[in-house]
Amino acid sequence: xxxxxxxxxxxxxxxxxxxxxxxxxxxxxxxxxxxxxxxxxxxxxxxxxxxxxxxxxxxxxxxxxxxxxxxxxxxxxxxxxxxxxxxxxxx
Amino acid sequence: xxxxxxxxxxxxxxxxxxxxxxxxxxxxxxxxxxxxxxxxxxxxxxxxxxxxxxxxxxxxxxxxxxxxxxxxxxxxxxxxxxxxxxxxxxxxxxxxxxxxxxxxxxxxxxxxxxxxxxxxxxxxxxxxxxxxxxxxxxxxxxxxxxxxxxxxxxxxxxxxxxxxxxxxxxxxxxxxxxxxxxxxxxxxxxxxxxxxxxxxxxxxxxxxxxxxxxxxxxxxxxxxxxxxxxxxxxxxxxxxxxxxxxxxxxxxxxxxxxxxxxxxxxxxxxxxxxxxxxxxxxxxxxxxxxxxxxxxxxxxxxxxxxxxxxxxxxxxxxxxxxxxxxxxxxxxxxxxxxxxxxxxxxxxxxxxxxxxxxxxxxxxxxxxxxxxxxxxxxxxxxxxxxxxxxxxxxxxxxxxxxxxxxxxxxxxxxxxxxxxxxxxxxxxxxxxxxxxxxxxxxxxxxxxxxxxxxxxxxxxxxxxxxxxxx
Numbered sequence: 001x002x003x004x005x006x007x008x009x010x011x012x013x014x015x016x017x018x019x020x021x022x023x024x025x026x027x028x029x030x031x032x033x034x035x036x037x038x039x040x041x042x043x044x045x046x047x048x049x050x051x052x053x054x055x056x057x058x059x060x061x062x063x064x065x066x067x068x069x070x071x072x073x074x075x076x077x078x079x080x081x082x083x084x085x086x087x088x089x090x091x
Numbered sequence: 092x093x094x095x096x097x098x099x100x101x102x103x104x105x106x107x108x109x110x111x112x113x114x115x116x117x118x119x120x121x122x123x124x125x126x127x128x129x130x131x132x133x134x135x136x137x138x139x140x141x142x143x144x145x146x147x148x149x150x151x152x153x154x155x156x157x158x159x160x161x162x163x164x165x166x167x168x169x170x171x172x173x174x175x176x177x178x179x180x181x182x183x184x185x186x187x188x189x190x191x192x193x194x195x196x197x198x199x200x201x202x203x204x205x206x207x208x209x210x211x212x213x214x215x216x217x218x219x220x221x222x223x224x225x226x227x228x229x230x231x232x233x234x235x236x237x238x239x240x241x242x243x244x245x246x247x248x249x250x251x252x253x254x255x256x257x258x259x260x261x262x263x264x265x266x267x268x269x270x271x272x273x274x275x276x277x278x279x280x281x282x283x284x285x286x287x288x289x290x291x292x293x294x295x296x297x298x299x300x301x302x303x304x305x306x307x308x309x310x311x312x313x314x315x316x317x318x319x320x321x322x323x324x325x326x327x328x329x330x331x332x333x334x335x336x337x338x339x340x341x342x343x344x345x346x347x348x349x350x351x352x353x354x355x356x357x358x359x360x361x362x363x364x365x366x367x368x369x370x371x372x373x374x375x376x377x378x379x380x381x382x383x384x385x386x387x388x389x390x391x392x393x394x395x396x397x398x399x400x401x402x403x404x405x406x407x408x409x410x411x412x413x414x415x416x417x418x419x420x421x422x423x424x425x426x427x428x429x430x431x432x433x434x435x436x437x438x439x440x441x442x443x444x445x446x447x448x449x450x451x452x453x454x455x456x457x458x459x460x461x462x463x464x465x466x467x468x469x470x471x472x473x474x475x476x477x478x479x480x481x482x483x484x485x486x487x488x489x490x491x492x493x494x495x496x497x498x499x500x501x502x503x504x505x506x507x508x509x510x511x512x513x514x515x516x517x518x519x520x521x522x523x524x525x526x527x528x529x530x531x532x533x534x535x536x537x538x539x540x541x542x543x544x545x546x547x548x549x550x551x552x553x554x555x556x557x558x559x560x561x
Contacts, residue, residue, distance in 0.1 A: 050355075050357070051355050051357070052357065053343045053345060053355065053358070067342060067343045067357040067358035068357055068358075070357075070359060070360070071359060072342065072358050072359050
Protein backbone atom coordinates (compact mmCIF):
# COMPACT_ATOMS: atom_id res chain seq x y z
CA UNK A 1 0.00 0.00 0.00
CA UNK A 2 1.24 3.45 -0.79
CA UNK A 3 1.78 5.48 2.31
CA UNK A 4 1.67 9.23 2.46
CA UNK A 5 3.81 11.05 4.97
CA UNK A 6 2.60 14.42 6.07
CA UNK A 7 3.08 16.35 9.25
CA UNK A 8 3.51 19.91 10.37
CA UNK A 9 7.03 20.02 8.98
CA UNK A 10 5.73 19.05 5.58
CA UNK A 11 3.53 22.10 5.22
CA UNK A 12 6.07 23.89 3.08
CA UNK A 13 5.92 20.98 0.67
CA UNK A 14 2.16 21.04 0.40
CA UNK A 15 0.87 20.52 -3.08
CA UNK A 16 -2.56 20.40 -4.58
CA UNK A 17 -2.64 16.66 -4.52
CA UNK A 18 -1.16 16.33 -1.10
CA UNK A 19 -2.94 16.21 2.14
CA UNK A 20 -2.79 18.78 4.88
CA UNK A 21 -3.52 17.79 8.43
CA UNK A 22 -5.08 20.66 10.27
CA UNK A 23 -6.90 20.99 13.53
CA UNK A 24 -10.64 20.76 13.47
CA UNK A 25 -10.94 24.43 14.22
CA UNK A 26 -10.95 25.92 10.76
CA UNK A 27 -12.78 29.15 11.50
CA UNK A 28 -14.08 29.90 8.06
CA UNK A 29 -17.47 29.58 6.52
CA UNK A 30 -17.66 26.55 4.35
CA UNK A 31 -20.51 24.81 2.65
CA UNK A 32 -20.71 21.09 2.24
CA UNK A 33 -21.19 20.31 -1.40
CA UNK A 34 -22.08 16.71 -0.86
CA UNK A 35 -20.98 13.47 0.63
CA UNK A 36 -18.40 11.98 -1.66
CA UNK A 37 -17.79 8.84 0.30
CA UNK A 38 -19.45 6.85 3.02
CA UNK A 39 -17.84 4.79 5.69
CA UNK A 40 -18.48 1.11 5.87
CA UNK A 41 -20.87 -0.09 8.47
CA UNK A 42 -19.17 -0.46 11.79
CA UNK A 43 -16.80 2.47 11.53
CA UNK A 44 -16.98 4.86 14.44
CA UNK A 45 -17.41 8.55 13.77
CA UNK A 46 -14.76 10.81 15.14
CA UNK A 47 -15.21 12.99 18.17
CA UNK A 48 -14.26 16.65 18.49
CA UNK A 49 -10.77 15.90 19.71
CA UNK A 50 -9.79 13.77 16.73
CA UNK A 51 -7.87 15.43 13.90
CA UNK A 52 -9.56 15.86 10.57
CA UNK A 53 -7.65 15.94 7.31
CA UNK A 54 -8.25 18.37 4.53
CA UNK A 55 -7.16 17.67 0.98
CA UNK A 56 -7.24 20.50 -1.55
CA UNK A 57 -8.23 18.57 -4.64
CA UNK A 58 -8.72 21.50 -7.01
CA UNK A 59 -7.00 24.73 -6.01
CA UNK A 60 -8.61 26.80 -8.76
CA UNK A 61 -12.14 25.83 -7.81
CA UNK A 62 -11.39 25.57 -4.09
CA UNK A 63 -12.60 21.99 -3.91
CA UNK A 64 -11.67 20.18 -0.72
CA UNK A 65 -12.09 16.63 0.50
CA UNK A 66 -12.49 16.63 4.26
CA UNK A 67 -11.70 13.32 5.95
CA UNK A 68 -13.09 12.88 9.43
CA UNK A 69 -13.70 9.67 11.31
CA UNK A 70 -14.97 7.15 8.80
CA UNK A 71 -16.31 9.62 6.28
CA UNK A 72 -15.27 11.97 3.52
CA UNK A 73 -17.12 15.17 2.69
CA UNK A 74 -16.47 17.33 -0.35
CA UNK A 75 -16.83 21.07 -0.01
CA UNK A 76 -15.93 24.21 -1.93
CA UNK A 77 -14.29 27.28 -0.41
CA UNK A 78 -12.14 29.45 -2.67
CA UNK A 79 -11.13 31.80 0.14
CA UNK A 80 -9.85 28.96 2.27
CA UNK A 81 -7.97 27.58 -0.70
CA UNK A 82 -6.29 30.95 -1.27
CA UNK A 83 -5.45 31.25 2.41
CA UNK A 84 -3.81 27.86 2.51
CA UNK A 85 -1.91 28.37 -0.72
CA UNK A 86 -0.62 31.65 0.64
CA UNK A 87 0.47 29.91 3.85
CA UNK A 88 2.57 27.44 1.91
CA UNK A 89 3.87 30.15 -0.39
CA UNK A 90 2.20 28.79 -3.49
CA UNK A 91 -0.19 31.67 -4.03
CA UNK B 92 0.94 -18.30 -6.02
CA UNK B 93 -2.74 -18.41 -5.25
CA UNK B 94 -2.77 -14.76 -4.33
CA UNK B 95 0.34 -14.23 -2.24
CA UNK B 96 1.86 -10.93 -3.41
CA UNK B 97 -0.21 -11.14 -6.59
CA UNK B 98 -0.36 -7.44 -7.41
CA UNK B 99 2.30 -4.72 -7.35
CA UNK B 100 0.86 -2.50 -4.61
CA UNK B 101 -0.44 -5.17 -2.24
CA UNK B 102 2.85 -7.05 -2.48
CA UNK B 103 4.30 -4.14 -0.50
CA UNK B 104 1.59 -4.34 2.16
CA UNK B 105 1.67 -7.95 3.46
CA UNK B 106 -0.46 -7.26 6.51
CA UNK B 107 -3.41 -6.55 4.21
CA UNK B 108 -2.48 -9.08 1.53
CA UNK B 109 -4.98 -11.91 1.13
CA UNK B 110 -3.09 -15.09 0.28
CA UNK B 111 -5.73 -17.81 0.03
CA UNK B 112 -9.45 -18.26 0.45
CA UNK B 113 -11.22 -21.53 1.17
CA UNK B 114 -14.95 -22.29 1.27
CA UNK B 115 -16.26 -25.81 1.82
CA UNK B 116 -19.01 -27.71 3.54
CA UNK B 117 -17.39 -28.79 6.79
CA UNK B 118 -16.54 -32.50 6.56
CA UNK B 119 -17.09 -33.10 10.28
CA UNK B 120 -20.11 -30.79 10.55
CA UNK B 121 -21.89 -31.01 7.18
CA UNK B 122 -24.64 -28.69 8.36
CA UNK B 123 -22.10 -25.85 8.35
CA UNK B 124 -19.82 -24.13 5.88
CA UNK B 125 -16.23 -23.22 6.73
CA UNK B 126 -14.76 -20.04 5.32
CA UNK B 127 -11.03 -19.40 5.74
CA UNK B 128 -9.18 -16.29 4.59
CA UNK B 129 -5.40 -16.27 4.91
CA UNK B 130 -3.43 -13.05 5.22
CA UNK B 131 0.15 -11.96 5.96
CA UNK B 132 1.75 -14.55 3.65
CA UNK B 133 5.22 -16.09 3.55
CA UNK B 134 6.05 -15.84 7.24
CA UNK B 135 9.43 -17.15 8.26
CA UNK B 136 8.75 -18.92 11.58
CA UNK B 137 11.96 -17.59 13.17
CA UNK B 138 10.94 -13.95 13.11
CA UNK B 139 11.54 -12.52 16.58
CA UNK B 140 11.50 -10.21 18.29
CA UNK B 141 8.60 -8.79 16.28
CA UNK B 142 6.51 -11.76 15.31
CA UNK B 143 3.83 -11.50 12.66
CA UNK B 144 0.36 -10.21 13.45
CA UNK B 145 -2.81 -8.84 11.90
CA UNK B 146 -3.03 -5.12 11.23
CA UNK B 147 -4.88 -3.02 13.79
CA UNK B 148 -5.39 -0.53 10.96
CA UNK B 149 -6.86 -3.07 8.52
CA UNK B 150 -10.50 -4.07 8.16
CA UNK B 151 -10.65 -7.75 7.20
CA UNK B 152 -13.87 -9.08 5.70
CA UNK B 153 -15.33 -12.32 4.39
CA UNK B 154 -18.33 -11.79 2.15
CA UNK B 155 -21.14 -14.09 1.04
CA UNK B 156 -23.33 -13.39 -1.98
CA UNK B 157 -26.61 -15.26 -1.69
CA UNK B 158 -28.36 -14.10 -4.85
CA UNK B 159 -25.68 -13.97 -7.54
CA UNK B 160 -25.41 -10.22 -8.01
CA UNK B 161 -21.74 -10.06 -7.00
CA UNK B 162 -22.60 -7.97 -3.95
CA UNK B 163 -22.46 -9.06 -0.33
CA UNK B 164 -25.62 -10.23 1.40
CA UNK B 165 -23.70 -11.33 4.45
CA UNK B 166 -20.36 -10.01 5.61
CA UNK B 167 -18.24 -10.96 8.58
CA UNK B 168 -15.89 -8.18 9.63
CA UNK B 169 -12.81 -8.73 11.78
CA UNK B 170 -11.05 -5.87 13.55
CA UNK B 171 -7.90 -6.38 15.56
CA UNK B 172 -6.35 -4.60 18.50
CA UNK B 173 -2.87 -5.13 19.89
CA UNK B 174 -2.10 -4.73 23.58
CA UNK B 175 1.21 -4.59 25.41
CA UNK B 176 1.47 -5.91 28.96
CA UNK B 177 4.92 -4.66 29.71
CA UNK B 178 6.33 -1.40 28.35
CA UNK B 179 9.79 -2.05 29.81
CA UNK B 180 10.84 -5.02 27.70
CA UNK B 181 11.79 -5.57 24.08
CA UNK B 182 10.59 -9.16 24.26
CA UNK B 183 7.46 -10.76 22.77
CA UNK B 184 7.35 -13.01 25.83
CA UNK B 185 9.29 -12.88 29.06
CA UNK B 186 8.77 -16.54 29.98
CA UNK B 187 6.75 -19.57 28.89
CA UNK B 188 3.28 -18.89 27.53
CA UNK B 189 1.00 -21.59 28.88
CA UNK B 190 -2.37 -19.88 28.55
CA UNK B 191 -3.98 -17.15 26.48
CA UNK B 192 -3.90 -14.81 29.48
CA UNK B 193 -0.33 -15.63 30.47
CA UNK B 194 1.46 -12.83 32.31
CA UNK B 195 4.59 -13.78 30.35
CA UNK B 196 3.02 -12.91 27.01
CA UNK B 197 3.79 -9.29 26.32
CA UNK B 198 2.28 -8.50 22.93
CA UNK B 199 -1.21 -9.92 22.48
CA UNK B 200 -3.87 -9.42 19.86
CA UNK B 201 -7.63 -9.38 20.29
CA UNK B 202 -10.39 -9.06 17.75
CA UNK B 203 -14.04 -8.33 17.29
CA UNK B 204 -16.46 -10.06 14.94
CA UNK B 205 -19.23 -8.05 13.32
CA UNK B 206 -21.92 -9.44 11.07
CA UNK B 207 -23.39 -7.15 8.41
CA UNK B 208 -26.60 -8.17 6.65
CA UNK B 209 -27.79 -7.35 3.13
CA UNK B 210 -29.34 -4.08 4.26
CA UNK B 211 -26.11 -2.95 5.91
CA UNK B 212 -27.38 -3.54 9.43
CA UNK B 213 -24.57 -4.61 11.68
CA UNK B 214 -24.43 -6.89 14.66
CA UNK B 215 -21.38 -7.11 16.88
CA UNK B 216 -21.18 -10.84 17.58
CA UNK B 217 -18.13 -10.80 19.84
CA UNK B 218 -15.51 -8.45 21.18
CA UNK B 219 -12.03 -8.90 22.59
CA UNK B 220 -11.58 -12.48 21.49
CA UNK B 221 -7.95 -13.50 22.04
CA UNK B 222 -5.74 -14.68 19.18
CA UNK B 223 -3.17 -17.35 19.97
CA UNK B 224 0.46 -16.23 20.05
CA UNK B 225 2.81 -16.91 17.18
CA UNK B 226 4.61 -20.22 17.51
CA UNK B 227 7.83 -18.86 18.98
CA UNK B 228 9.31 -22.24 19.91
CA UNK B 229 8.91 -25.11 22.39
CA UNK B 230 10.68 -23.28 25.19
CA UNK B 231 8.37 -20.31 24.99
CA UNK B 232 5.23 -22.28 24.20
CA UNK B 233 5.45 -25.84 25.54
CA UNK B 234 1.99 -26.90 24.30
CA UNK B 235 1.10 -24.87 21.24
CA UNK B 236 -1.69 -27.20 20.13
CA UNK B 237 -3.59 -26.72 23.37
CA UNK B 238 -3.16 -22.96 23.25
CA UNK B 239 -4.45 -22.81 19.69
CA UNK B 240 -7.43 -24.98 20.62
CA UNK B 241 -8.28 -22.51 23.36
CA UNK B 242 -8.33 -19.80 20.71
CA UNK B 243 -11.25 -21.45 18.88
CA UNK B 244 -14.29 -19.52 20.02
CA UNK B 245 -17.90 -20.63 19.79
CA UNK B 246 -20.15 -17.59 19.46
CA UNK B 247 -23.62 -17.33 20.95
CA UNK B 248 -24.94 -16.57 17.47
CA UNK B 249 -23.91 -20.06 16.30
CA UNK B 250 -20.64 -19.41 14.49
CA UNK B 251 -17.24 -20.80 15.42
CA UNK B 252 -14.24 -18.51 14.87
CA UNK B 253 -10.48 -18.59 14.97
CA UNK B 254 -7.97 -15.90 14.08
CA UNK B 255 -4.25 -16.42 14.36
CA UNK B 256 -1.12 -18.00 12.98
CA UNK B 257 -1.28 -21.29 11.06
CA UNK B 258 0.98 -23.28 8.79
CA UNK B 259 0.41 -22.22 5.19
CA UNK B 260 -1.21 -25.27 3.56
CA UNK B 261 -0.93 -23.93 0.04
CA UNK B 262 1.45 -25.86 -2.17
CA UNK B 263 2.96 -24.49 -5.34
CA UNK B 264 6.17 -24.84 -7.30
CA UNK B 265 6.55 -21.12 -7.53
CA UNK B 266 10.19 -21.06 -8.51
CA UNK B 267 9.60 -23.19 -11.59
CA UNK B 268 6.28 -21.71 -12.70
CA UNK B 269 7.56 -18.17 -12.79
CA UNK B 270 10.78 -19.22 -14.47
CA UNK B 271 9.24 -19.08 -17.93
CA UNK B 272 6.28 -21.25 -17.05
CA UNK B 273 8.26 -24.36 -16.25
CA UNK B 274 6.49 -27.38 -14.79
CA UNK B 275 9.30 -29.55 -13.48
CA UNK B 276 7.59 -32.88 -14.35
CA UNK B 277 7.59 -31.63 -17.95
CA UNK B 278 10.78 -29.56 -17.89
CA UNK B 279 12.37 -31.69 -20.63
CA UNK B 280 9.45 -30.79 -22.91
CA UNK B 281 9.77 -27.06 -22.27
CA UNK B 282 10.92 -24.80 -25.09
CA UNK B 283 14.02 -23.71 -23.18
CA UNK B 284 14.10 -26.48 -20.60
CA UNK B 285 14.65 -29.20 -23.21
CA UNK B 286 18.05 -27.67 -23.85
CA UNK B 287 18.90 -27.97 -20.15
CA UNK B 288 17.20 -31.19 -19.05
CA UNK B 289 16.79 -34.64 -20.50
CA UNK B 290 14.72 -35.90 -17.58
CA UNK B 291 11.52 -35.03 -15.75
CA UNK B 292 12.11 -33.02 -12.60
CA UNK B 293 10.59 -33.28 -9.16
CA UNK B 294 8.45 -30.37 -8.05
CA UNK B 295 9.44 -28.15 -5.12
CA UNK B 296 6.85 -26.78 -2.71
CA UNK B 297 7.97 -23.16 -2.38
CA UNK B 298 5.54 -22.35 0.45
CA UNK B 299 6.52 -25.27 2.66
CA UNK B 300 7.51 -24.50 6.26
CA UNK B 301 6.13 -20.99 6.07
CA UNK B 302 3.25 -19.62 8.12
CA UNK B 303 0.28 -17.35 7.48
CA UNK B 304 -2.34 -15.62 9.59
CA UNK B 305 -5.76 -17.19 9.17
CA UNK B 306 -9.24 -15.91 9.80
CA UNK B 307 -11.58 -18.88 9.94
CA UNK B 308 -15.30 -18.94 10.58
CA UNK B 309 -17.72 -21.84 10.56
CA UNK B 310 -21.30 -20.83 9.88
CA UNK B 311 -24.56 -22.83 9.88
CA UNK B 312 -25.58 -23.47 6.28
CA UNK B 313 -28.97 -21.84 6.71
CA UNK B 314 -27.23 -18.59 7.65
CA UNK B 315 -25.39 -18.34 4.33
CA UNK B 316 -28.25 -19.45 2.09
CA UNK B 317 -30.82 -17.18 0.55
CA UNK B 318 -33.96 -16.99 2.69
CA UNK B 319 -32.21 -18.95 5.40
CA UNK B 320 -33.23 -22.29 3.95
CA UNK B 321 -32.26 -25.29 6.01
CA UNK B 322 -32.85 -27.77 3.22
CA UNK B 323 -32.14 -27.30 -0.45
CA UNK B 324 -31.55 -29.58 -3.41
CA UNK B 325 -28.40 -29.41 -5.47
CA UNK B 326 -30.31 -28.07 -8.45
CA UNK B 327 -31.85 -25.20 -6.45
CA UNK B 328 -30.31 -21.82 -7.07
CA UNK B 329 -30.61 -21.14 -3.33
CA UNK B 330 -28.03 -23.88 -2.78
CA UNK B 331 -25.23 -21.81 -4.33
CA UNK B 332 -23.31 -19.08 -2.56
CA UNK B 333 -20.51 -16.82 -3.75
CA UNK B 334 -17.62 -16.10 -1.38
CA UNK B 335 -14.76 -13.62 -1.41
CA UNK B 336 -12.55 -11.84 1.07
CA UNK B 337 -11.29 -8.29 1.15
CA UNK B 338 -9.02 -6.07 3.21
CA UNK B 339 -9.47 -2.34 3.50
CA UNK B 340 -7.61 0.58 4.95
CA UNK B 341 -8.62 4.11 5.85
CA UNK B 342 -8.19 6.39 2.88
CA UNK B 343 -5.88 8.78 4.73
CA UNK B 344 -3.04 8.11 7.12
CA UNK B 345 -1.01 10.86 8.74
CA UNK B 346 2.12 9.62 10.43
CA UNK B 347 2.62 11.08 13.90
CA UNK B 348 -0.41 13.28 13.30
CA UNK B 349 -1.79 13.33 16.82
CA UNK B 350 -0.66 15.38 19.77
CA UNK B 351 0.81 12.28 21.38
CA UNK B 352 2.69 11.49 18.17
CA UNK B 353 0.34 8.63 17.30
CA UNK B 354 -0.71 8.10 13.71
CA UNK B 355 -4.01 9.40 12.37
CA UNK B 356 -6.28 7.14 10.33
CA UNK B 357 -9.32 8.87 8.87
CA UNK B 358 -11.74 8.69 6.00
CA UNK B 359 -13.76 5.89 4.50
CA UNK B 360 -12.36 2.41 4.26
CA UNK B 361 -10.92 1.75 0.81
CA UNK B 362 -10.35 -1.76 -0.43
CA UNK B 363 -6.72 -2.71 -1.05
CA UNK B 364 -6.96 -6.48 -1.40
CA UNK B 365 -9.51 -8.96 -2.73
CA UNK B 366 -9.62 -12.68 -3.36
CA UNK B 367 -12.24 -15.03 -4.74
CA UNK B 368 -11.03 -17.74 -7.10
CA UNK B 369 -7.38 -18.59 -6.59
CA UNK B 370 -5.07 -17.25 -9.30
CA UNK B 371 -7.69 -14.95 -10.85
CA UNK B 372 -5.84 -11.72 -10.18
CA UNK B 373 -2.50 -13.46 -10.34
CA UNK B 374 -2.60 -15.04 -13.79
CA UNK B 375 -5.72 -13.72 -15.51
CA UNK B 376 -5.61 -9.98 -14.89
CA UNK B 377 -2.77 -8.06 -16.59
CA UNK B 378 -0.24 -6.49 -14.26
CA UNK B 379 -1.32 -2.99 -15.27
CA UNK B 380 -4.81 -3.64 -13.88
CA UNK B 381 -4.10 -5.82 -10.86
CA UNK B 382 -4.14 -2.96 -8.36
CA UNK B 383 -7.39 -1.69 -9.85
CA UNK B 384 -8.91 -5.17 -9.59
CA UNK B 385 -7.97 -5.29 -5.92
CA UNK B 386 -9.91 -2.09 -5.30
CA UNK B 387 -13.17 -3.25 -6.89
CA UNK B 388 -16.06 -5.46 -5.78
CA UNK B 389 -16.87 -8.65 -7.74
CA UNK B 390 -19.92 -6.94 -9.24
CA UNK B 391 -17.47 -4.95 -11.41
CA UNK B 392 -15.70 -7.97 -12.89
CA UNK B 393 -17.43 -7.76 -16.24
CA UNK B 394 -14.66 -5.37 -17.21
CA UNK B 395 -12.12 -8.19 -16.80
CA UNK B 396 -14.11 -10.81 -18.72
CA UNK B 397 -12.04 -10.28 -21.87
CA UNK B 398 -8.98 -11.66 -20.07
CA UNK B 399 -10.94 -14.78 -19.12
CA UNK B 400 -12.24 -15.22 -22.67
CA UNK B 401 -8.71 -15.11 -24.10
CA UNK B 402 -6.36 -15.94 -21.21
CA UNK B 403 -2.72 -15.08 -21.75
CA UNK B 404 -1.61 -18.38 -20.26
CA UNK B 405 -3.60 -20.36 -22.86
CA UNK B 406 -1.62 -18.59 -25.56
CA UNK B 407 1.68 -19.31 -23.80
CA UNK B 408 1.24 -23.06 -23.28
CA UNK B 409 1.58 -24.08 -26.97
CA UNK B 410 4.64 -21.84 -27.29
CA UNK B 411 6.33 -23.05 -24.11
CA UNK B 412 5.61 -26.73 -24.74
CA UNK B 413 5.98 -27.18 -28.50
CA UNK B 414 3.86 -29.92 -29.99
CA UNK B 415 1.93 -30.70 -26.82
CA UNK B 416 -0.91 -28.21 -27.15
CA UNK B 417 -1.64 -28.02 -30.88
CA UNK B 418 -5.42 -28.18 -30.48
CA UNK B 419 -5.27 -25.46 -27.88
CA UNK B 420 -3.20 -23.42 -30.33
CA UNK B 421 -5.92 -23.85 -32.96
CA UNK B 422 -8.54 -22.77 -30.44
CA UNK B 423 -6.48 -19.69 -29.64
CA UNK B 424 -5.91 -18.95 -33.29
CA UNK B 425 -9.66 -19.04 -33.95
CA UNK B 426 -10.04 -16.51 -31.12
CA UNK B 427 -12.70 -18.70 -29.58
CA UNK B 428 -14.08 -17.05 -26.45
CA UNK B 429 -13.50 -19.47 -23.59
CA UNK B 430 -17.08 -19.96 -22.45
CA UNK B 431 -15.90 -22.79 -20.19
CA UNK B 432 -13.60 -20.47 -18.24
CA UNK B 433 -16.21 -17.71 -18.12
CA UNK B 434 -18.58 -20.19 -16.49
CA UNK B 435 -16.03 -21.62 -14.06
CA UNK B 436 -14.67 -18.28 -12.92
CA UNK B 437 -17.35 -15.66 -13.44
CA UNK B 438 -20.87 -17.15 -13.44
CA UNK B 439 -20.62 -20.69 -12.16
CA UNK B 440 -21.29 -23.92 -14.06
CA UNK B 441 -24.92 -24.25 -15.11
CA UNK B 442 -27.04 -27.32 -14.53
CA UNK B 443 -26.86 -29.98 -17.24
CA UNK B 444 -23.15 -29.85 -18.06
CA UNK B 445 -21.86 -32.12 -15.30
CA UNK B 446 -24.03 -34.92 -13.94
CA UNK B 447 -25.48 -34.01 -10.57
CA UNK B 448 -23.77 -30.66 -10.36
CA UNK B 449 -24.25 -26.96 -10.82
CA UNK B 450 -22.92 -23.86 -9.08
CA UNK B 451 -24.36 -21.23 -11.34
CA UNK B 452 -25.30 -17.87 -9.86
CA UNK B 453 -26.88 -16.23 -12.88
CA UNK B 454 -25.68 -13.80 -15.51
CA UNK B 455 -23.69 -11.35 -13.40
CA UNK B 456 -20.02 -11.91 -14.08
CA UNK B 457 -18.24 -11.86 -10.75
CA UNK B 458 -15.10 -13.56 -9.49
CA UNK B 459 -16.22 -15.48 -6.42
CA UNK B 460 -15.65 -18.93 -5.03
CA UNK B 461 -18.99 -20.54 -5.84
CA UNK B 462 -20.06 -23.29 -3.50
CA UNK B 463 -23.06 -25.51 -3.96
CA UNK B 464 -23.90 -26.06 -0.30
CA UNK B 465 -26.16 -29.03 -1.07
CA UNK B 466 -23.25 -31.15 -2.31
CA UNK B 467 -22.15 -33.23 0.67
CA UNK B 468 -18.47 -33.20 1.63
CA UNK B 469 -16.26 -36.03 0.42
CA UNK B 470 -15.08 -37.61 3.64
CA UNK B 471 -12.99 -40.41 2.14
CA UNK B 472 -10.54 -40.38 -0.76
CA UNK B 473 -11.09 -36.78 -1.77
CA UNK B 474 -9.59 -36.13 -5.20
CA UNK B 475 -7.01 -33.33 -5.32
CA UNK B 476 -8.21 -32.44 -8.82
CA UNK B 477 -11.64 -31.67 -7.42
CA UNK B 478 -14.39 -31.40 -9.98
CA UNK B 479 -11.98 -32.32 -12.78
CA UNK B 480 -11.21 -35.52 -10.91
CA UNK B 481 -14.90 -36.35 -10.53
CA UNK B 482 -15.09 -35.12 -6.94
CA UNK B 483 -18.08 -32.79 -6.86
CA UNK B 484 -17.15 -31.40 -3.44
CA UNK B 485 -13.86 -29.91 -4.66
CA UNK B 486 -12.68 -26.83 -6.54
CA UNK B 487 -14.18 -25.13 -8.46
CA UNK B 488 -17.10 -26.08 -6.26
CA UNK B 489 -15.85 -23.86 -3.49
CA UNK B 490 -12.31 -24.73 -2.51
CA UNK B 491 -10.99 -27.23 -0.01
CA UNK B 492 -7.61 -26.88 1.66
CA UNK B 493 -6.05 -29.89 -0.10
CA UNK B 494 -7.35 -29.11 -3.59
CA UNK B 495 -4.52 -28.70 -6.10
CA UNK B 496 -5.90 -25.48 -7.51
CA UNK B 497 -2.75 -24.78 -9.52
CA UNK B 498 -3.04 -28.01 -11.50
CA UNK B 499 -6.82 -27.77 -11.80
CA UNK B 500 -6.50 -24.26 -13.21
CA UNK B 501 -3.68 -25.33 -15.54
CA UNK B 502 -5.74 -28.18 -16.94
CA UNK B 503 -8.80 -25.99 -17.39
CA UNK B 504 -6.81 -23.29 -19.19
CA UNK B 505 -5.09 -25.98 -21.28
CA UNK B 506 -8.52 -26.90 -22.62
CA UNK B 507 -9.71 -29.88 -20.64
CA UNK B 508 -12.98 -28.09 -19.76
CA UNK B 509 -13.75 -26.83 -23.26
CA UNK B 510 -15.90 -29.92 -24.05
CA UNK B 511 -18.32 -28.73 -21.37
CA UNK B 512 -19.40 -26.05 -23.82
CA UNK B 513 -18.25 -27.57 -27.14
CA UNK B 514 -18.74 -31.30 -27.45
CA UNK B 515 -16.83 -31.40 -30.72
CA UNK B 516 -13.63 -30.11 -29.20
CA UNK B 517 -11.10 -32.77 -28.33
CA UNK B 518 -8.49 -31.49 -25.85
CA UNK B 519 -4.81 -32.22 -26.33
CA UNK B 520 -3.70 -35.35 -24.51
CA UNK B 521 -1.34 -33.21 -22.47
CA UNK B 522 -4.21 -31.07 -21.16
CA UNK B 523 -5.47 -33.89 -18.96
CA UNK B 524 -1.97 -34.77 -17.77
CA UNK B 525 -0.45 -31.40 -17.07
CA UNK B 526 0.18 -30.70 -13.38
CA UNK B 527 2.69 -29.04 -11.14
CA UNK B 528 3.60 -32.33 -9.45
CA UNK B 529 2.62 -31.53 -5.87
CA UNK B 530 -0.12 -32.44 -3.42
CA UNK B 531 -1.07 -31.57 0.14
CA UNK B 532 1.27 -34.38 1.20
CA UNK B 533 4.16 -32.21 0.06
CA UNK B 534 3.33 -29.72 2.80
CA UNK B 535 5.22 -30.58 5.98
CA UNK B 536 2.40 -29.49 8.25
CA UNK B 537 -0.45 -31.96 8.57
CA UNK B 538 -3.99 -30.68 8.29
CA UNK B 539 -6.37 -31.03 11.22
CA UNK B 540 -9.55 -33.07 10.95
CA UNK B 541 -11.52 -30.36 12.69
CA UNK B 542 -11.92 -26.61 12.68
CA UNK B 543 -9.86 -24.59 11.82
CA UNK B 544 -8.44 -27.48 9.72
CA UNK B 545 -5.12 -25.75 8.92
CA UNK B 546 -2.07 -27.24 10.58
CA UNK B 547 -0.16 -26.02 13.60
CA UNK B 548 2.22 -23.23 12.60
CA UNK B 549 5.89 -24.05 12.24
CA UNK B 550 7.82 -22.93 15.29
CA UNK B 551 10.72 -20.53 15.20
CA UNK B 552 13.14 -22.71 17.15
CA UNK B 553 13.08 -25.59 14.65
CA UNK B 554 12.40 -23.70 11.44
CA UNK B 555 14.70 -23.25 9.65
CA UNK B 556 16.01 -26.51 11.07
CA UNK B 557 19.28 -26.86 12.91
CA UNK B 558 22.04 -28.61 10.96
CA UNK B 559 22.76 -30.96 13.87
CA UNK B 560 19.16 -31.94 14.40
CA UNK B 561 18.76 -35.69 14.94
